Amino acid sequence: MDKSFSLWPTQASKQALHVDLFYIFMLAVTAFFTLLIAGLVVFFAVKYRRREGAPPPEKFENVKLELVWTIVPLLISVVMFVWGAKLVVASSKPPENALEIHVIGKQWMWHVQHSNGRREINELTVPVGRPVKLTMQSQDVIHSFFIPAFRCKQDVVPGRFSYLWFEPSEPGEYHLFCAEYCGLQHSGMIGKVKVLPQADYERWLSMSPAGEESMQVAGAKLFSQYGCATCHSQQGPSMAGLYGSERVVWSGTPDKEQKVIADDNYLRESILYSKAKIVKGYSPALMPTFQGLLTEENVSQLIAYIKTVGKDAKLGNEMTPGGRMQDLLPPRPEMKSRNSDSEKRDYK
């Protein structure tokens, strides 16, 4: 990833080149007209300034001039429209041989699944020089999958599939952003796109992700990988000295308090079904449920890590509980997509 200051974004996909060309054309037109108006304004303001001995003002009407600056902008607009439209029409259908990858957006992470089952969180690894087609879903609110280096973006709207395709042209690491405001940690919903040479990619895909790691280390990795630290240092309860301590929690409604001991079972429940028991004073809407994301093995690793967390971790800020009607209502039915595969909408 290029961390240095620059005025032009990296070009790393086939589309990027076309988009940049069009952008340069637009910049040229903009610069020309802005300077023209600014120049005329300054020139007229100086030349016709009110001063002793200046000629008196003259009436001035000129239909030809009017026509010129009606028709010229119109023609330029037509060129811009056609060019911009061509860009979209050309890229509206992904090629047949595109590599298919599934993406799920949720508050506040990107969850990627490759066709052979390999999963990634907040990372997307793709081969260079081959079109990639993403099929995306959102589990909660609208997100938007945005890779500036590829000049591509697609809103991920809940309740339907969204599609995006691109063809990386340069190996390297690039930014992945969520571009549609999606709540508290919107700015934390970022990741990396790794573009590997074809051979490396094949190797990467066939490699099993589990290495020789102790439970705690794997847990620590998961903890940072899933962005747990983002909340569990500021908005959420701190992990410091948590294991084995007594907690006051709400279950279901804010007026029902109970005391529990933070043991293995409690931790597992809190990770997988975060809404079940909420520590008093925190909002239930903050933590996503990780059910279906974490294997039981992952949960054990995380608990192993939490057990070892010392008392030096930062204490979090207190949060006021959110008062939402929805929290008092019965749980909502599991979301299901409203369009079956047979009637998938046209891409874009």
Next chain:
Amino acid sequence: MTEITANPAAHTAHEEEHESHVHTFFDKDQYPAMHFEDAGQQKESAALGMWAFLATEVLLFAGLFVVYAIYRNAYHEGFMLASHELDVKLGTINTFILLFSSLCVVFAVHSARTNNSKGIVFWLIATMVFGMAFFIVKGFEWNHDYHIGLVPWMKWDPAFLANVKMGDEVHDLNFQARMFMILYFVMTGTHAVHMIVGMIILAVLAYKAKKGAYNSKRYTSLENGGLYWHFVDIVWVFLVPTLYLIDLYNRTGGGH
């Protein structure tokens, strides 16, 4: 198109100096008001203002109708099934009630034109009686909807989906029918709010008519109040086919 409004009174306005006065909200009305040249101008302004206001109201309901149309297109089946559950009889009765109330407003305005103050009051009260009747019928209907479990956020019991084949289908239709009922309550609710506002306006007009504020020369506000009431009626006339009469021929239950 030059419009010149001038008459002898206006002429003096050109020649003579106006006095400066402080004008505040609770001042007594002059007729014509200070800033108008003559009664004709005031009348035209009031009428144009009313029509422009009705245009905004049309847009307000248009927003709802657009939302309805889009979901109706997407959720065809569920909308029909839910619509079958509505009581067409009550809807029809209400339609006629409102149409008669509009007729009463017309008579009230006509009474003003013939300088019949008593007539204005009588017909306005008649209009309000019809309005109350509408609310009573509507109350019965909403109550009925509640009892058969058609209120999505209070009592939702879509028994009518029981004979649909089981599986995902029911799940989807349930959503669709819910959406219909939500829109039904939002649309009729918005309409009811407008009815309440209309009733208040009618009451004020009746009170003023009793004090003899309207005559054949001066009934603009009465006419404008009437226009508003007619508008509320027309909205209802559009709501009935939209909500009650879709798929009238295939109704199974409903209309008990």
Next chain:
Amino acid sequence: MTTIPVNPELTSPLPLGRKGPSYLDISFTVKSWLLTLDHKRIAILYLLSMTALFIVGGAFATMMRLELTTPQGDFVKAEAYNKLFTMHGVTMVFFFLIPSVPATLGNFLVPLMIGARDLAFPRINLASWYLFIIGAAFTLAAMFAGGVDTGWTFYTPYSSVYSNSQVALAVVGIFITGFSSVLTGLNFIVTVHKMRAPGMTWFRLPLFIWSNYAAALIMVLGTPVISITMVLVAVERLFGVGIFDPANGGDPVLFQHMFWFYSHPAVYIMVLPAFGVISELMAAFSRKPVFGYKVVAFASLAIALLSFVVWGHHLFTTGQSVYAALVFSVLSFLVGIPTAIKVFNWTFTMYKGSVSLETPMLFALGFLGIFTLGGLTGLFLAAVGLDIHLHDTYFVVAHFHYVMVGGVVLAFMGGLHYWWPKITGRMYNEFWGKMSAILIFFGFNLTFFPQFILGYLGMPRRYYAYASEFQVLNILSSAGASILASGYLLPGIYLAYSFVKGPKAGDNPWGAKGLEWQTSSPPPVENFKKMPIVTEDCYNYPLVDPHDLQPEDRLIDSTTKDDDKLKEQVKDKLS
């Protein structure tokens, strides 16, 4: 460049003005202000309340720029930042920009410019201010009760289901303020149609009236749609039913359509009256009619009508069909044409004129430069292929600040300075006025130009923490913001001073045309001593050296120099 004032005799008393108390002096009681039916006093009420809200919105913006000087969250954290940009957007859009020019300058000038004694419905006018205040109170209450964190666009399902903030309160506030906007628009439409003085034909109307009329059309036809949309969001939040919630079968993109159906025209509600101000300024300080008067007038109406059919360009990345995207794209380009025509016409108004660069004119020229760039960057976003990359990045932020701040606020300031002597009867300090214009111009460009570059680099909107390579440009932007803030604070000081202690300005200090300059400053309650009869076109500046002007040269004659046809018509009516 020294500017030589026009002939000082031009400030002598005018035939339509009156000796005696002005609208400001006629009564000093609280009741006479809070219950006033006088459009001029209501304009002042609006001016004061909107200035307060502008300061609130500006304070939020300042905090945001402070936070963005570093890539991490160190000044405020995520939660606070989200609330900051939401409240900044809501306050500035709904409570400052939309009513800015129409509710202050428009309320004050529409009757004066067309020769009427007041707006058609003075009581409704006062009611609209109260609705504005109640709406603002609700929104401020939402702010103090924990803030709102949805962004000013309130996108569902985040706003209707997931957000834990005071969305309902804020939405109610916006709903109420919507009515205030509708009533103002209604008043303008009826006033322009029915209250024009004899001889004030449509094509003698000042362009300020034309553009306010066009904006009023949008207010009346657009606002109810967002009102009902906000009602639906509130219903969904309070009753937990999903109108826009996909978990309940709703369609979140439908909300975006409904929202932008109003909110795109809304940017023209903001900018059209600002166009009107610029037209007046260019004519007055070039001492010439606006070049291509009729074209500029019709361009206003064209923009108003076209504004209703371009909302889809906010949804290019939502997965709408390619055909829909192309249609909205081509329509969006079409809106650019009348706008481009206007810019050229304003520029050529100076051609062969007699240009003096006083404070209002500096604001107007600053507007021309900034608005041109703002408008042209709009074309980037109208082109589908480019918008895919630029959507939801800082490029968009920069573009709409260029048109809304560089456009609307500069025009508003220019108009305020131009009509300040008319509103208060006093003059402000010319040196500080020029300083303010220059500071705002340069501070503004330094603040928002880097954001175009940031946007193309790919920095998304609404991030409180960003990638470190964006820091240089963000620091530039924050530095510019401090200059901009000082440019905004200056007028607050010298205008307040001028109101209390400024030198008497005279009735027509600029030697300007237009009915509003034919009465005394500040105007009497009923605006004109006698009803004016208009016999010539607006902007009919005499073609002489301004230094040789005689007092009678600048009058729209009110009964001495009638055109015969008009006299005939009046006679016919009288017989």
